[in-house]
Amino acid sequence: MRESNSRSNNLTRAMLIMWTSLFLWGCAGAPEKDTPVATAPLEQLPEPEPDTASTLPKSQHTDIFNQAEASLATHDWQQADVTLQALPQSAMTTNDKAYLTYLEARIAYTHGDQAQAIALLDNLLFMDIHPALQYRALSFKHYILEMQGDSLASAQLADQIMRFAPQDTVAAWQRNVWLNLARADKDTLLNARAVVVDPRFKGWLELALVSRDNTYDPSAALTQWRNSHPGHPAGNTLPGGMGYSFQPSSQRDKVALLLPISGPLAPAGKAVLNGFMAGYYAHGATGRGSADLEVFDTAAYASASAAYDAAVSQGTTMIVGPLSKESLVDLGTRLERPVPVLALNRIDQVLPAAGSALVQLSLSPEDEVVSAANIAYGKGARNALLITPAGDWGDKMSIALREHWTALGGNISSHATYNGYDDYSNSVKTALSLDASEQRAAGIRSIFGSDTEFTPRRRQDADVVFLFSQNDSEARSIKPLLAFHYAGDLPVFALSNVYSGTPDERNRDLNGLYLVEMPWLLGSNPGLRAAITDGGVGDHYTRLHALGADAFLVQNDFQRLQAGADALFRGDTGLLRMGPDLIIRREMSLAIFDGSELQRP
Template sequence: MLQHLRLPLALGLLLGLAACASTSGDSIGSLPDTRNADLDKTLTAAGKKKGDEATSLYLAAADLAWQQGDSLKARSLLESLNLDHALPARKIFANTLSAELALARKQPEMALQLLQDPAFDRLAELPVAQQVRSQEARARALEESGQLLPAVRERIYMAGLLDQQAAGNNLESTWSLVSRLQMPVDSRANETELRGWLALSRMVRGNGSLVEKQLKLREWIAANSLHPAARQLPAELDKLLALQPQPLQRVALLLPSHDRNQKVVNALRNGFLARYYEARESGQTVPELLFYDSNQTGSPEELYRQLQQDQVDLLIGPWEKELVTRLAEQASLPVATLALNYADNHTSQATSNLYQFGLSAEDEARMAAERAWADGMRNAVVLVQAGDWGRRVQAAFAGHWQQLGGTLVDSVYLGQPVELAQQLGSLLRLRDSEERSKKLADTLQTRIHSQPGRRRDVDFVFLAAPSQLARQVRPTLIFQYAGDLPVYATSAINPGSQDSALLHDLDGITFTEVPWLLNTSDPLKDGIINRWPEAASLMGRFYAMGADTYQLAVQLQLLQALPNTSTEGLTGQMQLGKQNRVERHTGWAQFVDGKLEPLP
């Protein structure tokens, strides 16, 4: 027996010595001890130590300062340390803390850079609490830099490390991210959990009434019983199941029979009816429709008295901006109303029972700000068409851009095309560059061959102008030595023309566009174009809006009860925003060699 024991023991000693020899230079190290809650004592103790012990205490002090809300002291302590040769555990701890501080300063790209240090390859060897902290910082950094799908993947990955309360919070964050993803999303073959989340999101966003969504959600839970969202529904979906459906019985459509933009009005009506009949033919319960002519209606009071007499549950319209503005001046409306335009007046108090939906350039400006921010841009110049429309779009972009943390360097209101070169030259300060070259030549008393250069405090251009004017911006930027500046724009730049010769000057500009004009396959769209060929052109935007109006009508109860819920339509992803205005997130495109190419 003893003889049998000696051999394994000797072998164990030899293996242990060999392991020590092979890993002595590959130690992960230890995390700082953060149990002391007294910052002054921790700093005093650190001052009495040297080398690694001092570094550990200073890291603990920096973390303590951050937990106590003193980010400046935390940052100062971290920057005073030389961690170039620190072991992985210390590097991971320090970089995670630095990333959290960067996120507090709205610098998600810096946070991601810190979290990509090679030391994080060994994160899984550290205690679970540190793994969770580092992954939480990475998930937040990905989200705040606009990388929503990688953020979802990070949260799915870390879910298995979390206790009950943290797991619940992570589940809610995951759903919030998934519900904001732009569809479609490609998942990998082994991403079963992600595919479950995506299926859940498509079901909630899709067509159909509240009753149909509740039925589909219960079916999804039964079919995916092992999915985290089936075991614990996100709060928003729990509320969805608890809602008492209030189906529409009668819906009235209020549009003009004679209007200077009657083609647009007809497109809205036909798109609405196409979606309505599609729903009816697929077996969905649809409301009775009544039609009113806004050319023949009297005062708002008379209109709503008639609606109440007709027992209308929802009025769709009016379309005319002046009529919508008049309704928005009321404190409340006796019948729920989904207007097909936005009121001019912006009051702090929303009109009760009034919802507003349209193809808003302001929405597109805010989307452009989010896209540019996600692409890493931070310093913007704005070029908008002179006039009221341009001022509104500029204000929407500037407000959202600064809210994200971006810097608005300058704004220019574009006048006549002949003025464009001078306006852009002044904006880009080319003359300053030329004058510097001239002064240098005068100082050296010699001829200098130099190329003028643009100002370097600008990352990109936001453009909101009609196609005819926009077509001159890109060539002028190139001529003004600023062809390297990315340009983000609203859909106003799209002329709808198939003539590539006219579109080459728009090449490379990233712009918003409705899914109707980007996606080639949709049964409803195909049917509408077959009947009304003009729907294949820019007029298709209004057919899409009409179709989405019906979709909003039957989902209004859901969207109002769950403000973060959205629905996927042919004009984009829609949800109710402030003052019950429908906000859209559209697709993205570029012209490449004069051809429209969708972007991811």
């Protein structure tokens, strides 16, 4: 019994050391994005007793805590707050008080007070509490940092948590370390490596830098990294699916591109092809081999299936394409598919589980909706105004936002749609409830029978606007109307289709507008982009060039997808991850219009 208590005390002491190092960069509200962090050296954490980090301590107030947890699970922070009022302050243990503080932090965060949530979590630094409560508090702090976009801090915290986390969660924490390091830019990683003293986290940083160096043999570099970091948790199973990259594969021997090279979709097909070939030649320039390629013009065949069969008959081991939704439906629903496919579009229907894998990579705007919602929520927004065009596209974006925003814990305060230019102002007024304000003023005038000085008042329950216009012209017309109608103080988020990809003086009307954009247009691969335009190809289809470049990236390392949820690609269209439905989803980057120029905030 004495030995058990000693081990528990050692674990608590080690966690307090961890809290001390984390406190240096986790207090005082929202951290600055990707700021390098120096931490004090950590002691080796002792092995926790079984389930100490997963099983909460016993409490006579368990029912109240469980009721509050249930309310927070549905984002009902008000009910959780009411429930916790029943706790008798005088009859609470140290662990009870810690649990209460943790729940109060969740309540604060749920209603948008992020600084208060962080402050409450940091108060636990000074409390000697049960490891399971420490684990919950650290996990929640990690979630806040990640949603705020502090990639480096959240990666470092995930690495710390992984050292004492329940065994069945260690793989998820390791995946999270790597995901957040992938979100950080190279300069951030280099600066952090120069100041971080914890050897284990420095090993993570060095591995992330190795993974981004395409100038030499990656297998040799990874072998050298392993030799330099014996016993590192990433050493046995390389993160991101990198370990699969060095397994022999026959799927890259001969690749067929099924693209429309003639007909009405020819400009799009050629743009994707140009991006793919730019990636192909850049990879070849490093001295590493690539597959043989052959292009099949889908417009020359009766169907995508016919083009697929023609490619397979010539010994193709992998297909890239088709590009259109109709062709993807045709190819995806066939029952016999002997060769795997990397399709360049996405369809909503569930495909039959037959034949070789069919992976879908696309420029789906739904991915952008998710990225925009995550960023806005991470910045503290909770109540949104949504403005969309009438029609199928607007309905689709509205559904995507509602599903994800409410899952996060947000609320759609108002949704307005517009049909055309003449409808823009009325739609904005409806979203802001200015029409109701004007009606109230008209009622007052009718009562008093004279002119009354009146300033319209917009609704006050909103803290963000999602402006999901279909093009830049619509956005340039609507964005200034928000300021004109007394909503100029609200942050406005849009999708990438409000930016053509080239600078335009007219975009001054979008000044201050946030949008989610692909890394390609924010300078992720300037050499590849220049190679395309220098070859005499215009930049009018720049996003399709990026799709082609990412198609090569994924095709060239297709076996990495065997890692499933761990597979990760730092692509030019976004951070690429594949779900269990074999759909690759993109995580986009935040950008803002500064005058007419688009740049990172």
